[in-house]
Amino acid sequence: MPTTRHRSPVPAPKTEALPMRLVLPLLLTCTFVISSSAHAADEMVRLTRQGTHINVSIGGRPFTTYYFDPAIAKPYFMPLRSAEGTIITRGFPIGNRVPAAHLHDRDLEPHQRPMYFGHGDIDGIDFWGEAVFPKWSDDSVFGRTVFVRVEEMQGGPESGTLRALFHLVAPGGRVVADETQSFRFWGDPRIRIIDCAFAITANHGAPVVFGDTKEGTFALRLTKALNVPPGHLVNSNGAVGEKGVWGKRAELVDYYGKVDGEELGVAIFDSPKSFRHPTYWHARGYGLFAANPFGIREFTRDPKRDGSWTLKMGKSVVFRYRVFVHHGDYQQAHVAEAYQRYAQQQEAAGSYEAALLSGQRRKRCRLSQRNRK
Numbered sequence: 001m002p003t004t005r006h007r008s009p010v011p012a013p014k015t016e017a018l019p020m021r022l023v024l025p026l027l028l029t030c031t032f033v034i035s036s037s038a039h040a041a042d043e044m045v046r047l048t049r050q051g052t053h054i055n056v057s058i059g060g061r062p063f064t065t066y067y068f069d070p071a072i073a074k075p076y077f078m079p080l081r082s083a084e085g086t087i088i089t090r091g092f093p094i095g096n097r098v099p100a101a102h103l104h105d106r107d108l109e110p111h112q113r114p115m116y117f118g119h120g121d122i123d124g125i126d127f128w129g130e131a132v133f134p135k136w137s138d139d140s141v142f143g144r145t146v147f148v149r150v151e152e153m154q155g156g157p158e159s160g161t162l163r164a165l166f167h168l169v170a171p172g173g174r175v176v177a178d179e180t181q182s183f184r185f186w187g188d189p190r191i192r193i194i195d196c197a198f199a200i201t202a203n204h205g206a207p208v209v210f211g212d213t214k215e216g217t218f219a220l221r222l223t224k225a226l227n228v229p230p231g232h233l234v235n236s237n238g239a240v241g242e243k244g245v246w247g248k249r250a251e252l253v254d255y256y257g258k259v260d261g262e263e264l265g266v267a268i269f270d271s272p273k274s275f276r277h278p279t280y281w282h283a284r285g286y287g288l289f290a291a292n293p294f295g296i297r298e299f300t301r302d303p304k305r306d307g308s309w310t311l312k313m314g315k316s317v318v319f320r321y322r323v324f325v326h327h328g329d330y331q332q333a334h335v336a337e338a339y340q341r342y343a344q345q346q347e348a349a350g351s352y353e354a355a356l357l358s359g360q361r362r363k364r365c366r367l368s369q370r371n372r373k
Contacts, residue, residue, distance in 0.1 A: 063187070089221060122210055180199040195320075197319070199317070222287040226259060251269065274320040
């Protein structure tokens with residue numbers, strides 16, 4: 001059922017009522033191009049499609065694969081690798097199957113794929129859990145993020161970009177909303193980066209309600225070697241471990257430790273231009289960490305607070321993040337400084353985007369005035 005509203009709701013953030021033909025080019029042009037000019041990568045990026053997945057390589061070495069098989073409830077990346085080639089994410093589920101050796105793993109949560117986007121309550125429908133794994137979810141109504149088309153796929157000498165359109169589909173086949181996933185991949189001999197933008201548009205006849213639940217929203221599930229302990233979990237406020245990080249607001253969260261002999265880590269950066277920045281974090285010691293701007297009542301354990309939010313018909317909301325895979329620990333990789341550079345790039349991109357939007361509005365206004373004459 002849809003989340004029940006409570007008193008003292010969180011004020012709704014301002015969102016731009018943009019038609020999709022404007023939202024999508026801005027996601028890539030403003031955010032990704034400015035990011036590239038601010039910190040040019042130096043390794044060739046190649047994207048190769050094979051049926052329902054796309055392989056991404058950087059500097060001639062495999063980095064990750066993007067899966068969008070219609071038999072799977074949602075798109076996801078698997079695996080993610082460091083610049084040295086070390087796999088940092090969990091190796092299953094494989095399709096809709098959990099290997100027999102892992103069926104009794106503690107904290108199995110098989111719907112937690114290596115890297116994915118999905119919220120546990122959209123119009124009362126669970127897009128975080130999956131119907132093929134009902135045992136690990138509290139819900140019984142599961143949605144599907146259904147592939148429509150790849151809208152852009154391009155490699156290059158410094159970066160590669162990918163954009164795909166999906167429908168959020170209810171169990172009866174009703175399309176709840178459109179979701180566009182946009183990514184930019186780049187790296188150098190020590191780091192790998194994915195800039196991510198997820199745009200949801202209420203363009204199917206009704207507003208869209210995001211419910212207050214901890215089950216969401218942009219997540220990574222890491223290899224067991226990074227579990228805490230022996231791995232380490234830290235946020236931008238200096239809090240450590242699950243107790244210090246879970247349910248707290250922060251600009252970033254970083255997991256780091258030793259995997260197959262390599263000291264490495266991976267952080268998620270929450271963009272200062274993203275929805276409800278700084279976001280709350282659903283971060284567990286067993287290798288899950290997720291940026292979740294909606295689960296406020298559950299995170300604060302305050303029944304008077306309500307993180308649910310309604311996206312009005314015809315409008316879009318955009319969630320922006322950076323995945324930063326680094327060599328060395330949090331200090332050695334200068335993760336905090338890397339976030340500051342990212343934040344500055346995002347602010348610059350926001351200014352550029354605002355200028356473009358202003359120009360588009362002026363153009364539409366002139367056309368409207370001309371049509372009235």
